[in-house]
Amino acid sequence: MIWAELLRSLGCAGTIIPSDLMTTERLSVGIERTLKNQELYRTTAEMAEKVKSEGGVVRARLLLEKLACHEL
Numbered sequence: 001m002i003w004a005e006l007l008r009s010l011g012c013a014g015t016i017i018p019s020d021l022m023t024t025e026r027l028s029v030g031i032e033r034t035l036k037n038q039e040l041y042r043t044t045a046e047m048a049e050k051v052k053s054e055g056g057v058v059r060a061r062l063l064l065e066k067l068a069c070h071e072l
Contacts, residue, residue: 001018010047011040011043011044012040012044012047013034013040014033014037017030
């Protein structure tokens with residue numbers, strides 16, 4: 001839930017559905033609303049470009065590798 005809240009706070013996700021309230025119907029409606037929301041699309045595309053330009057994926061991978069090997 002913390003990751004969903006982080007994405008929502010960044011403007012990259014809509015309403016969060018708590019796992020204990022999750023149903024196929026709620027998930028379906030949530031996905032549909034998200035795909036139709038142009039603001040979420042724009043914000044997420046901007047965030048993706050920022051991560052890409054900062055080498056965020058590579059940096060995250062390296063950090064995860066260090067964590068897995070206990071090198072921190």
